[in-house]
Amino acid sequence: MARRCRKILLIHPLGVNWVSGEKDMARIANIMPPIGLCSLASWVESKGHRADIHDCYAHPGDDHRIDHYLRTESPQFVGFTTTTSSFPDAVRIAAHIKKNYPRIKTIFGGVHLSAVPERIMREYRQIDYGVVGEGEEPLLAIMESNGAALDGVPGVLYRNAGEVVVNDLAKTRFDLDTLPFPAYEKLHGFPNEYPLPIFNYPKAPGTSVVSSRGCYYQCSYCDRSVFGQSFRYNSPDYMIDLMRYLKKRFRIRHVNFYDDLFTFKRKRVETFCQKLAAADLKMTYNCAARAEHIDRDLLRLLKQSGCWMVSLGIETGDPELLSRHRSCADLEMIRERIHWIRQAGLRVKGLFMMGLPGETEKSIDRSLKYVLSLPLSDFNLAKFTPFPGSPAYETIREHGEFDETWELMNCLNFVFVPHGFTKDQLDEHYRNFYTQYFRRPLLLASYLTMLWQSPDSWIRFVKNFRDFWAVKRAYAAKRA
Ligand code: SF4
Structure with missing residues (x-):
């Protein structure tokens, strides 16, 4: 019928x-x-x-x-x-x-x-x-x-x-390779009106791709309600066909793999790298990984196939706080992997958060010292947000004040304030963290190298300089 x-x-x-x-500014940056x-x-x-x-x-x-x-x-x-x-x-x-x-x-x-x-x-x-x-x-x-x-x-x-x-969720899940490619063409202004995060790509236009669903881990701050505790993924052939299609149809030159655990299935990534290098698409890409799922050989393959930057979720540089919120909280192992990534010739971005349950002045201090001791190429600090569905949400009110205003729950506002802080104090620590990170001369010099490593980012930066400067001045005024 x-x-x-x-x-x-x-x-x-x-x-x-x-x-x-x-x-x-979030919309200007990405x-x-x-x-x-x-x-x-x-x-x-x-x-x-x-x-x-x-x-x-x-x-x-x-x-x-x-x-x-x-x-x-x-x-x-x-x-x-x-x-x-x-x-x-x-x-x-x-x-x-x-x-x-x-x-x-x-x-x-x-x-x-x-x-x-x-x-x-x-x-x-x-x-x-x-x-x-x-x-x-x-x-x-x-x-x-x-x-x-x-x-x-x-x-x-x-x-x-x-x-x-x-109705209950489905017991079986379909093969992701049976899905047609996402209909990017239905987005008005794609790809030019969808810039990737500034200074996070070498060439434009670029776009994001998801090649896997789910995660086996159970970090306290992460809501996995949609894909659950599993890991399914596209095959290397599907991924390369999608990249080829994006290049041909939209002139895409850089892909940001928005997977939580891109390297989780090592064999898949190894094959992907080998086939991508052989396909010679002349495209670059970024991916995110957990430190325990990378090794030197894999990093070499990533680099050879066009990988430009690897992001690592680290969360905090305080070992006790980290062990409360995620498994495998070995900060020295993470430091070693960051060095490996740099030695492979890749950029590395560290993803951190502030304000987790159990955060103290001392843990913020330790986290800052840890961040400043790493050879990171880029860094992001999110404001911890207890999302419904995350393990932390269940008991969050035992650990501090929680303003559950959904509009503000975007990792850019301290809706949760752990015991021992006021919101103003946390905001002050947050501004200080960024200031300490960015005011290092070597770090600023590395952004100058972006003039040739990511010229499109600099064009965007110059175009929006007044807005970036206004934010910097607002930070300075709040700290005065
Ligand atoms: S934060 Fe990452 S590793 Fe942890 S549960 Fe979420 S997706 Fe998995």
């Missing part, structure tokens, strides 16, 4: 993505494509339906485009992907849709809905259907059944006579 073609508009909500009251929505769009289209995407994050203030689409295209569904901080914006748009286009059904998915599904469905009547976990199969089932016969469809939430019905 022929399927009836249905239409969906997929929306990436804006959310509040910067420090409350300050200019949104606009990441909503890869999950691009993947869902190509998936439903491969099944004979039609999907379009509106990205409020890349195009804030363009809500009129949503109205225009709904009036002219009359989709049956609007789907939202939500993080904790963008959820309120998605609810705002959904309320507008239910009021003005009551015939359209709204579907919510993403990490925030997956973390607290029943609570959200109970409290937000603007949402007709919820999707927990991976979106492909549940979304297709909702679209094809048009809301009827959802009983037992894995991962779907709906209402029956006003009561929220929650």
Whole structure:
């Protein structure tokens, strides 16, 4: 029987993505494509339906485009992907849709809905259907059944006579190589309006790619509600075909693999590197890894195949605090691996956070000393945020004050203040950390080398210099 073609508009909500009251520098530094929505769009289209995407994050203030689409295209569904901080914006748009286009059904998915599904469905009547976990199969089932016969469809939430019905997650998961390539072309202005993180790439245009799902670890600060405790991945051939396609269709020159554990399956990465080097695509890439999943031979292969930078999640330089929050908290092993990465000729970015439960003045001090002793090429310090769904969330109020304002839960605001601090004190430590890191002459000199290593970043920096300078002055004024 022929399927009836249905239409969906997929929306990436804006959310509040910067420090409350300050200019949104996050959007200047990096606009990441909503890869999950691009993947869902190509998936439903491969099944004979039609999907379009509106990205409020890349195009804030363009809500009129949503109205225009709904009036002219009359989709049956609007789907939202939500993080904790963008959820309120998605609810705002959904309320507008239910009021003005009551015939359209709204579907919510993403990490925030997956973390607290029943609570959200109970409290937000603007949402007709919820999707927990991976979106492909549940979304297709909702679209094809048009809301009827959802009983037992894995991962779907709906209402029956006003009561929220929650279906269990699917027991088996499909092969990621069966997915069509994400529909990046559905993003208005792609790739030029989606710059990668500044100073994090050698050549433009670039974009992000996800080649695996899930993670076996259980760090206290990490919510794994969507993909769970597993690890599935694309084959090396799929990854290289996707890179080739991105180059041919969008002139992409650099790829940022946005996988949590890119090197987890060593054999896959080894084969990927060998095949990529042989394919001679003349593209570069970045990846993220856990320190225990790299070795010297693998780093050599990464370098030979075009890898430019490896990011390592380190979190804190205080060994006791680290061992409270993640397994394998060996800071000397991490230091050794950072040296290996540099010796292989790769850049290395350290990812840290401040304000974890148990943080003290002493742990911040130790962390700063550790960071300053490492040969990092780049560094990021997030403000710890207890996301719903993370292990830390369950007991967070035992360890300090927690302001659960979802809009502010974006790792850029201290919504959690551990015992022994005030929020102002934490903010002061945060500013001091960045100041100490960036004021070293050698570090500043290394940014000058970016003139030839990442000229596009410098062009962006110069274009937005007034905004960067204003942020620096605001920091200095707060510290005075
Ligand atoms: S932080 Fe990284 S390693 Fe830890 S659980 Fe999350 S994805 Fe896994």
